Amino acid sequence: MSIQILQYEFLGPIPLDEWGPPMEKLVFLVMSRDKDRFNILYVDDCEKTSDKSFFVQHSGFKCWIEKSGSEKLLYLAILPLFEASREHRENVLNKIKMHYNPPCNAGEIVEPQPDYVVRKSKDSAEKFSCPCCGSDMKAEQFLEKSTLYRCSSCGISDTKLNS
16 A cells, blocks of 8 residues: 655555554654545654654654544554665655644744755956947846846847856
């Protein structure tokens, strides 16, 4: 059995009390069952555990019971990520936290870092004359490999490769 969470295929859910170690390099969901529906209560990752009481001794266990109403309504789903880095697992965690806002993860949502870099503009941009009117062209936007220039007089634009 499996469950789709965002674009990830999790194994389970299985009743939490049927879980048995070991677990290694995965993201896990603790869910509560409400008839035919599962609600995500908590999401986290696990580097490695062979402790049978991992979930019962977890700091969030009390919250899970409180939100589900009973230990019998708690379920576990796992996403094995054996080859993934810690950063990749954290990225998956943050996506799920931001989308589902699990109640037992309250206050843990981290804003994702953009996967691009904004470069600072250069103070001393190359000066050259407008091919249309001869006025100075001023740097308007610095791109990764080129710079966009605009004439202050006629408004024509030109792009030059950065050297």
